[in-house]
Amino acid sequence: MSFLREVPLDEHEFPPFANARKAFGFVPNFYRAQTLRPDLIEAETRLVGSVLLQEGALSRAQKEYIFLVCSAANLSTYCVTAHCEIVRALGLSGPEPEKIAVDHVHADIPIADKALLNFVLKLNRQATRVGRDDIEGLRTYGFSDEQILEAVVLTGLARFANLVSAGLGAKPDFEPNPAALRQE
Structure with missing residues (x-):
């Protein structure tokens, strides 16, 4: 699914994957491609949550x-x-x-x-x-x-x-x- 090796992460146990499934209905390959560094996925999903998903100044x-x-x-x-x-x-x-x-x-x-x-x-x-x-x-x-x-x-x-x-x-x-x- 990507250029780099991927590490299996449980979609139900890894909070960013569970949150992505809830927000988007699926776990994006964008995140799966980064499974070598779960900490990066966690940081990115916090940013996406704050800027894109949460109610903010823009619709x-x-x-x-x-x-x-x-x-x-x-x-x-x-x-x-x-x-x-x-x-x-x-x-x-x-x-x-x-x-x-x-x-x-x-x-x-x-x-x-x-x-x-x-x-x-x-x-x-x-x-x-x-x-x-x-x-x-x-x-x-x-x-x-x-x-x-x-x-x-x-x-x-x-x-x-x-x-x-x-x-x-x-x-x-x-x-x-x-x-x-x-x-x-």
Whole structure:
């Protein structure tokens, strides 16, 4: 399932796996690929729990959209596939997640969310070009500092997950939909 040897961990006895199954309905191969270091899985699942899963400043849909657009921009087949399925499993209303992944600008979402996704794409691609004007732009759409902070952290989390899944060769948990993958 990955480039490295995996150590069997009991899905019911290892709390991060039990929590992942509860949150997502499955244990992602992303975590299975890291079983040589259960301590890293524990740290990552705490971060994912705090930033992505727990109620925060952004809605769960906004969080998933951030993960999708960043993952698509980074050509992460693993993360795009996983988060498209998570959006479906959560029953989030709105456009198909594949549309968000490849063309959020033309998706049927609020203009404020489009501005947020434009911001995170800039941060993801050209972090050193993000400045105070970008933050002020988000504020004009009504985003609070807490929401902006959460968007920045989620962008970093998505990029981290994209790199780890690629570097470890984590196989997608679901069949990838070519419509959700950017061609670059």
